[in-house]
Amino acid sequence: MSLFSKENGAVFTGPLNLNNPIAVQVLGICSALAVTSQLKPAIVMGLSVTVITAFSNVIISLIRKTIPNRIRIIVQLVVVAALVTIVSNILKAYVYDVSVQLSVYVGLIITNCILMGRLEAFALQNGPWESFLDGIANGLGYAIILVIVGFVRELLGSGSLFGLQVIPSSALMENGGLYLNNGMMTMPAMALIILACVIWAHRSINKEK
Amino acid sequence: MAKYLCKVCGKTYEAATKPEKCPICGADASLSEEVKEENAIEAAPKKKGLNTNGNTYTIIYASVMVIIVAFLLAFVASALKPTQDANVVNDVKGQILTSLNIESTDVAADFDKYVKDMLIKDGELVDYDGEFQTSYSSELKAGNLHLFVATLDDGSTKYVVPMVGRGLWGGLWGYVALDEDFQTVYGTYFSHESETAGLGARIAEREFQKSFIGKKLFADDPSTVVLTVTKSGKAEGETQVDGITGATLTSNGVADMVTTGLQQYADAFKPAAHVVEAEPAYSEEIPSVEEYENIENINEVTE
Numbered sequence: 001m002s003l004f005s006k007e008n009g010a011v012f013t014g015p016l017n018l019n020n021p022i023a024v025q026v027l028g029i030c031s032a033l034a035v036t037s038q039l040k041p042a043i044v045m046g047l048s049v050t051v052i053t054a055f056s057n058v059i060i061s062l063i064r065k066t067i068p069n070r071i072r073i074i075v076q077l078v079v080v081a082a083l084v085t086i087v088s089n090i091l092k093a094y095v096y097d098v099s100v101q102l103s104v105y106v107g108l109i110i111t112n113c114i115l116m117g118r119l120e121a122f123a124l125q126n127g128p129w130e131s132f133l134d135g136i137a138n139g140l141g142y143a144i145i146l147v148i149v150g151f152v153r154e155l156l157g158s159g160s161l162f163g164l165q166v167i168p169s170s171a172l173m174e175n176g177g178l179y180l181n182n183g184m185m186t187m188p189a190m191a192l193i194i195l196a197c198v199i200w201a202h203r204s205i206n207k208e209k
Numbered sequence: 210m211a212k213y214l215c216k217v218c219g220k221t222y223e224a225a226t227k228p229e230k231c232p233i234c235g236a237d238a239s240l241s242e243e244v245k246e247e248n249a250i251e252a253a254p255k256k257k258g259l260n261t262n263g264n265t266y267t268i269i270y271a272s273v274m275v276i277i278v279a280f281l282l283a284f285v286a287s288a289l290k291p292t293q294d295a296n297v298v299n300d301v302k303g304q305i306l307t308s309l310n311i312e313s314t315d316v317a318a319d320f321d322k323y324v325k326d327m328l329i330k331d332g333e334l335v336d337y338d339g340e341f342q343t344s345y346s347s348e349l350k351a352g353n354l355h356l357f358v359a360t361l362d363d364g365s366t367k368y369v370v371p372m373v374g375r376g377l378w379g380g381l382w383g384y385v386a387l388d389e390d391f392q393t394v395y396g397t398y399f400s401h402e403s404e405t406a407g408l409g410a411r412i413a414e415r416e417f418q419k420s421f422i423g424k425k426l427f428a429d430d431p432s433t434v435v436l437t438v439t440k441s442g443k444a445e446g447e448t449q450v451d452g453i454t455g456a457t458l459t460s461n462g463v464a465d466m467v468t469t470g471l472q473q474y475a476d477a478f479k480p481a482a483h484v485v486e487a488e489p490a491y492s493e494e495i496p497s498v499e500e501y502e503n504i505e506n507i508n509e510v511t512e
Binding site: 001034035037038041065066067068069070073074075078082085086089090092093094096100155156157183187 | 270273278282289296299407
């Protein structure tokens with residue numbers, strides 16, 4: 001089987017749209033609430049999950065035939081936790097600024113159910129290369145939703161994008177304008193509502209499939 | 210249909226009743242045994258020789274995995290520790306410089322140029338000659354307080370007070386730079402372990418930190434620090450700073466940290482300006498030798 005065969009193409013595009021981990025499988029909701037009040041942490045979190053899902057998928061896929069069935073979840077957890085710890089240590093040593101910004105998010109990756117879900121459902125049955133593609137695609141599928149939610153929340157909640165003010169401060173009510181930032185958007189509960197809207201839109205577009 | 214596992218060839222086959230011979234390898238069916246449904250999945254991937262579901266294998270596998278991972282993590286952690294520590298020291302120095310409103314590109318050099326690490330020991334300011342500490346607890350145990358004394362380009366002296374506190378989810382820490390009179394805030398820096406992004410985490414933004422500049426520590430009573438953080442939009446006068454909307458508990462944490470932290474230093478350390486105010490109280494008559502021996506009492510009186 002070639003590296004970019006049709007099957008592998010389906011493995012890659014599935015999670016981006018029709019089998020999206022958040023919109024369709026409804027995995028990883030908790031972290032989607034926590035990190036989406038601003039766009040930047042949402043993007044960083046999305047990328048970190050992508051990298052870690054891909055590599056833990058590869059490792060589990062390589063050792064899948066040796067894993068005892070009864071402790072497979074523990075083995076998966078150990079691999080993910082070890083990987084996350086190593087990555088966080090490397091970040092701390094070489095890109096300290098980024099690791100300070102990420103703070104708790106790196107640790108949160110371990111508890112992200114997308115990782116365990118993909119290891120259990122895909123990497124245990126498939127080869128390393130397919131698993132790698134699956135990990136990348138699922139991570140990106142997760143990142144897309146995070147970015148959408150983060151975009152809406154930061155724009156409407158604080159009137160900025162990437163921390164840069166988009167809505168001119170003269171338009172704000174406190175400066176005599178007519179516009180008011182929606183403080184509700186900065187609350188985690190609003191992430192659920194936006195997420196539900198995204199899922200709704202996604203499902204009504206793909207209704208026939 | 211029942212499932213049977215042939216012990217000779219290791220394969221499973223299905224049959225309504227137990228046949229005489231295994232249909233796959235032809236061995237006597239007395240060597241086959243019926244498998245229950247839940248075992249069927251486990252039996253299927255069984256490899257020749259290696260039983261990955263046995264207890265021994267599982268225990269050995271788990272032990273080996275744990276040992277490998279432990280060594281790997283220990284190796285990574287110890288190999289990267291010096292670099293990480295250097296980063297942390299640099300970061301702390303950068304935070305102190307930030308509280309002095311210095312935007313620095315070469316933190317280590319600028320820190321050495323402007324800032325001096327000193328201790329308040331028994332009310333006196335003495336040089337601290339140990340290695341740079343990123344937490345101040347070791348000297349605090351001995352009853353001494355770290356104080357950073359900065360001499361800026363214009364020759365003015367600033368005092369930087371380190372402080373720690375508790376936010377909503379985890380620790381807070383910060384540095385408050387004061388003018389020489391130990392009364393006016395020159396600049397601040399705050400950070401946090403794990404406050405909510407977009408809410409409590411905004412205490413780490415310069416906009417919030419700069420709102421402290423020019424505020425006063427003391428109101429009428431020069432011994433009680435009243436500088437504090439209020440609810441957003443409720444700050445009045447020179448001793449109150451607006452909190453952050455939606456992050457009341459983090460704002461309260463900052464308020465506690467600033468007030469108690471500065472109070473601790475105000476009690477322990479009377480810089481030049483305060484001593485001048487307080488001086489007449491005990492300089493009216495020159496104390497005799499006996500009174501010098503009771504010098505602590507003088508401090509009590511003046512306080």
